[in-house]
Amino acid sequence: MDVTTEVTPSEAGTILTVDLSAIVANWQTLRLICGEAECGAVVKADAYGLGLKPVVTALYEAGCKTFFVAHAFEGRAARAIAPDAAIYVLNGMRPDTAPLYADFNLAPVLCSVPEIEDWGQYCAVTGRRTAEGGLLPAAFRFETGLNQLGLKPYDLEHGIHLSHLFDIRLIMTQLAHAKHEATITKQIEKFEIMRAKLPNVPASIAHSGAIFLEANPLYDLVRPGYALYGGNPVPGRPNPMKPVVRLEAQVIQVRILEPGERVGEDQGWVARGPRRISTISAGFADGIPQSLTRSGSGGAVISQGKRCPYIGGVGMDLVAVDTSDSGYVERGDIVELIGPSITIDDFAAAAGISGYEVLTGLGQRCHRKYQKL
Missing domain, CATH: 3.20.20.10 (Alanine racemase)
Structure with missing residues (x-):
């Protein structure tokens, strides 16, 4: 196949x-x-x-x-x-x-x-x-x-x-x-x-x-x-173009962390208090830049209308997000990575790359849906 x-x-x-x-x-x-x-x-x-x-x-x-x-x-x-x-x-x-x-x-x-x-x-x-x-x-x-x-x-x-x-x-x-x-x-x-x-x-x-x-x-x-x-041809001004892409990922595990517990292979993120962490099925093989988890990047997903920051480093297939401030999140839920709330240019800015790189880097293993209304 x-x-x-x-x-x-x-x-x-x-x-x-x-x-x-x-x-x-x-x-x-x-x-x-x-x-x-x-x-x-x-x-x-x-x-x-x-x-x-x-x-x-x-x-x-x-x-x-x-x-x-x-x-x-x-x-x-x-x-x-x-x-x-x-x-x-x-x-x-x-x-x-x-x-x-x-x-x-x-x-x-x-x-x-x-x-x-x-x-x-x-x-x-x-x-x-x-x-x-x-x-x-x-x-x-x-x-x-x-x-x-x-x-x-x-x-x-x-x-x-x-x-x-x-x-x-x-x-x-x-x-x-x-x-x-x-x-x-x-x-x-x-x-x-x-x-x-x-x-x-x-x-x-x-x-x-x-x-x-x-x-x-x-x-x-x-x-x-x-x-x-859908990229903004006039940076710093309202985008005159319609949004074209929406990238979503599935939550595959949710866990509660105690203060002091660490997340990710590099162990760089430490829970400062009890936190609810969701692991989503997306990584750099799907076009998620590793730079999204750097400190202060502002990189986040949208879960139940709330911004949930990436934490702990982006792996090839997985990345964790802190969903403590979102509503109840469970296995199988869908989160927005790019879409109505996070534009291509927002995503690119958080990663420190260009929107061109975002688009062309989207992984080929995602399920693709084409809409034409």
């Missing part, structure tokens, strides 16, 4: 509920905000850990026609769901993989001269075309400040020289986080200089946070990811 896909509610320690209608609503909200710019969707990393197939299906049926993935195998999976969508592979094209892009009409986001040469040579030698008879698609990614992937100005000159061999459908760059607005301003300036070399090619620069910048660089196409999945 494949435990990642066939786990049942009675077998699972954790239950992840994904509201597909909320994802669609978030996409529609962003589309309205963006006006004439097309609103695509970033569905890399298994749609940020929430399931590529159900997420792409819901967005495609709602009218989304452009998707971004990180790897070709993700693009192949998305193509099976969205036959006429534009699918861009953000991590470029690895050696000897050109046929895969052509077979599934995927557009590699070319980030270096060797990639451009490989794709151009493949297109020239094979003469392959799209189903409509056009040149095979590609995009160019410009390097504007992150120094991870992308073409510098001198690379672009070489790329333009070979661009007649394929169809450059998009030029793009990756922005820093929206809180670094000064950096983003410099990135936009660099992007504009390089964009002038390809003035008639559609451009894309805005991720979730950049959509909400005062001088938002929307261009022709925006690429939201985190906001689609």
Whole structure:
């Protein structure tokens, strides 16, 4: 049995509920905000850990026609769901993989001269075309400040020289986080200089946070990811997005501790008085960061409407919470880890990590429920 896909509610320690209608609503909200710019969707990393197939299906049926993935195998999976969508592979094209892009009409986001040469040579030698008879698609990614992937100005000159061999459908760059607005301003300036070399090619620069910048660089196409999945694209301000995920876990044992008794493998938590402790069936294998139990983190679950702090360290499969101040708790009860009372961003802040890491780290062994109202 494949435990990642066939786990049942009675077998699972954790239950992840994904509201597909909320994802669609978030996409529609962003589309309205963006006006004439097309609103695509970033569905890399298994749609940020929430399931590529159900997420792409819901967005495609709602009218989304452009998707971004990180790897070709993700693009192949998305193509099976969205036959006429534009699918861009953000991590470029690895050696000897050109046929895969052509077979599934995927557009590699070319980030270096060797990639451009490989794709151009493949297109020239094979003469392959799209189903409509056009040149095979590609995009160019410009390097504007992150120094991870992308073409510098001198690379672009070489790329333009070979661009007649394929169809450059998009030029793009990756922005820093929206809180670094000064950096983003410099990135936009660099992007504009390089964009002038390809003035008639559609451009894309805005991720979730950049959509909400005062001088938002929307261009022709925006690429939201985190906001689609309920993350707050405007930290420090009310979240304009609908919540998407709910993570719950089951209480599997309740015990009363006497003063001085310790909890967890590291024995770091000591009961200062009589306490009622509940062990829940969730651990770091389910995406619960070990940092949630550090002193002063504020990490907690919701049990019967009360915040109950994590204590004693997060194990691979188990973590204890102090339910002394909750109502009567017993074996089999369900507690909220992420949901209406604890958002993705709350959970991330308590753990000292990003919301992106929270979403993509949610364990595959939980029972998954998909809702579409």
